[in-house]
Amino acid sequence: MDTKDLKIAVAGTGYVGLSIATLLSQHHQVTAVDVIPEKVDMLNRTQSPIQDEYIEKYLSEKALNLTATLDGAKAYSDADFVVIAAPTNYDPVKNYFDTHHIEDV
Template structure:
C-alpha cells in the first residue's frame, strides 16, 4: 500500500453522496471522480459544482483539491487503492425494488481491472 498521502481513490458517482466524499477526501489524497454525464465531468474539472451544495461549491472554488473527474471508469479504477461506489440505486415503489444494476456494473468493472482494490459501497442497497 502507498503512503497515506499517496493513496489513490476513485469515486463512482458524483451526486450528493459521491461528490461530498470526493471533495472531502481530495483534500489529502488523489481522487478521481467517475461519472457517465459529460457535463458533470467537465464542470468538475473546471472546479464548478454540478450540484447545488454550498460547501461543495465553496471547496471547489477555494480549496486546493487533488480532484480530477473522468468518464473513463476503467482507467480510474485500474490505479485506485480504494473505490467508493456511490452510484444511483433508484427505488421503484410499485415493484418495491431498488435497482442496483449501476452498483453491480461498477463492482464488475473493478473486479476486472483491479481486483485488489478495496471497494466501499455508499449507495443505498437492500
C-alpha cells in the same frame, strides 16, 4: 504505503459521491467518475455540477487533488480504493431496489 499516497476513485458525482470526493481530495488523489460529460467538464474547471454551498466553496477556494473522468475502467484500475456512490432507486410496487448502476461499476 503512506496514506497521503492513496489513489481513490469515486463512482458517481451526485450529492453523496461528490461530497465524498471533495472531502477525500483534501488529503488524497481522487478521481471522480461520471457518465455525464457536462458534469465531468464542470468538475475539471473546479465548478460544482450540483447546487451545494460547501462543495461550491471547497471547489473554488481549496487546493484539492481532484480530477474527473468519463473513463471508469482506467480510474478503477489505478485506484487503491473505489467508492461506489451510484443510485439504487427503490420501486415500492415491486418492492425492489434497482442496483444496475452499482453492478455496472
